[in-house]
Amino acid sequence: MEEDNAGDVAATLLVQLQGWSAGLVEALPRIGVALVVLALAVLAVAIGRSVIARLGRRLRPNLVEVLQLLLSVGVWLVFGLVALTIVFPSITPGSALATLGLGSVAIGFAFKETFENFLAGILILLRExxxxxxxxxxxxxxxxxxxxxxxxxxxxxxxxxxxxxxxxxxxxxxxxxRTDRDLRRAAITVGVAYGEDVDAAREVIADAIRAVDSVRDDVHDVQVFAKAFASSSIDFEVAWWTGSTPLDIRSSRDQVVAAIKRALDESGIEIPFPYRTLTFKEPLALGREGQDGDRREAAE
Incomplete structure (x- = not known):
């Protein structure tokens, strides 16, 4: 009985293999045509990438790579569907596209953030x-x-x-x-003492800034405005234009601060520091008077 069952299984497998072999022999011409289609896809991708590279010489290299990638995906998708329908005639382009659409939806949910970054990258490269x-x-x-x-x-x-x-x-x-333009405005706050002349201090500060090499007063003039009554000074808002890179801003600010300090010192204009007034409820013994009193108390 077991020998009969083994023989039936072997016969079934043999019939199945013969059927597969016959189907493979029958499908060989279609497989050959599909391979030719895929070879044409390789040729079409190569030609398309070459054309995009020539037409996109004025575009960003990254944008050219994106366009070549999209072209490759599109060509392989079309030629792949054609080859698939040639090898399997029962599969129609409509059913293949429907299956591909369902798969794309599933992949889209799984890689939502990746696709968002991808589309954002394309838009950034296009908008520049x-x-x-x-x-x-x-x-x-x-x-x-x-x-x-x-x-x-x-x-x-x-x-x-x-x-x-x-x-x-x-x-x-x-x-x-920050570097959308070649020049950018920089600003600092400068304080002078309340006893100084505001108009004279303003002129000294403006002249000092204009003498700095990194200041582009030929394009935009230096601006010095009295800003506020601070606790111990009159504050000026000082603005000027210089290079737009962070190094340009830091270097120019260093030169401007040094130039203003030097000009104010030479003009005798005081740059104040905070003053503190201390008030006591009771009189305090100061100086030698307090020391003499302590000595008398110690002698007694």
């Missing part, structure tokens, strides 16, 4: 709100842009640290592009 080398600030992160990829943007902070920012954050949050 900032470029490689710009200093930007976004959500308390500041640095120089080194690279823009499909998923993220890489910033190098002024202390040398690298920050990888998802493109979704750059697309949905306000971004300050």
């Amino acid at each position: 709100p900032f470029k490689i080398g710009d200093f930007v600030e976004c959500d308390s992160v500041e640095g120089q842009i080194e690279r823009i990829t499909i998923r993220d943007t890489r910033l190098r902070q002024t202390d040398g640290q690298l920050v990888v920012v998802p493109n979704h954050d750059l697309f949905h949050n306000p971004v300050v592009v």
Whole structure:
């Protein structure tokens, strides 16, 4: 009985293998045509990438890579569906697209953030709100842009640290592009004593700033405004224009502070420091008088 069952199983497997072999032989021409279609897909991708590279010489290299990637995906999708319908005639393009659509929805939910960063990266590359080398600030992160990829943007902070920012954050949050223009305004506060002449101090400060090499008073004039009555000084708001990089701002501020201090000293204008007045409820013995009194009490 067991020998009969084993023989039946072997016969069934043999019939199945013969059927598969016959189906494979029958499908060989279709497989050959499908391989030709895939070879044409490789050729089409190569030609398309070459055309995009030539037409996109004025575009960002990263944007050219994105367009080449999208072209490759589209070509392989179309030619792959054609090859699939050739090998399996029972599969229609409509059913293949429907299956692909359901799979895309599932993948979309699983990789939602990845697709958001991908689409944000494409929009950033197309809109070009900032470029490689710009200093930007976004959500308390500041640095120089080194690279823009499909998923993220890489910033190098002024202390040398690298920050990888998802493109979704750059697309949905306000971004300050500090080097959008060649010049940027810098400002400090300068205080002079209450006993000094305000107009004279203003002129001394303005002349001192104009003499600094890094100050671009040929484009925008220096601005000096009396700002407030502080606790021990009249405060001036001092503004001028210089280079837009962080190093330009720090270097120019250093030169301006030194120039103002030197000019005020030479003009005899006091830069005050805080004064403190102490009031006591009872008189205090001061100086030698207090020491003599202590000695008399000790002798007694």
